[in-house]
Amino acid sequence: MNWPKIESYLARYRVAAAVTYVALVLLFVFTTMQTTIEILDSRDAAISSGEILQTLESRHQTPRTMARTEAGVPIGSPFLEGQTASVASAMLLQRVLAAAKRVSGNTLSSQVDIQGPQAKSGFVSATFNIELASASLQALLYDLEAGMPFVFVDELVVQPVSGNPDRMRVVLGISAQRRAAK
Template sequence: MSIAKFVTGRPAAPSVAAAVYGGLLIVLIAATALPIKSVLDQRSEAAALTDTLRLLDAHSMAAAHQDGNGDAGLTGSAFLEGPTVTVAGAALLQRLGDVVTRHGGSVSSSQLDVQGPRAKDGHISVNANFETPQSALQPILYDLEAGMPCLFVDELVVEGNAPSAASGGKLRVLMTISGQWQGPQ
């Protein structure tokens, strides 16, 4: 079929013209509705994030009022401090031990890793085994991650016997935490 015959030929059946018109109408409606839906989804996501931010702000203000001294947990450097990587690692070990014992746990072993795969970037890791009451695990995690310097829980393995764990017994915890050493000051 040549173009000349197509243009000069007989007009299409009304049903074909109606189908083409309906198809174009559906495409135009979809092209209008999809961006509107996307904008509405982004707006609801932003509202949800705003609500989460308000909750976090309220939680931090409540914790500051409870402590009585504002941002006391956020003072200090975000980096592990020390003249050498070994001293900074010892400070990290000390902080972990202090937090665990403050919440009624006891550290059975710990190992400092200053030569791991991320060590060249200044990351220091500590592997620790400790026992703690079940109710103290969440406050231990919060104390480690919420204060300064910034620490991260890289691995957490918790073991407990079902009867003793349910009755508030001790949990055996294997944890790897890491922080970043900025270098000698």
């Protein structure tokens, strides 16, 4: 069929022409609506994904001391910095106190043992008495063991705080190796 035959057919049968016109208009309207609905669904999915990503990113914001490279390795030296055992022990105190503060813990006392049994092999040890929320203990231990410099938990004693079951008192024995003097 060629175009002149179609025109003569539609001119002869006006009802068929009107039905064809209405069918084509409905087809175009349906196609436009379907495309618009798909675009809106895609936009809603993108907005939802963006909100989920923003929630996840805000939930896992890491402080500078816990920053990691793309490979998941913590940034920084694995050893305590400091030319003397006293300076290295001060760095250990600073590291543990900062970790306790990040989980809203209260450090009640701390004691550094520079002359301990591991001192000859370059280790500095310290004992901390920390009070914190029960739910924060895991975050504290992860922060200490996964960050830099490498810190090892030698002793862990956990007791509930009397009168407050949501808080606990933690005695934490920590050691870290200091960089050997050059």
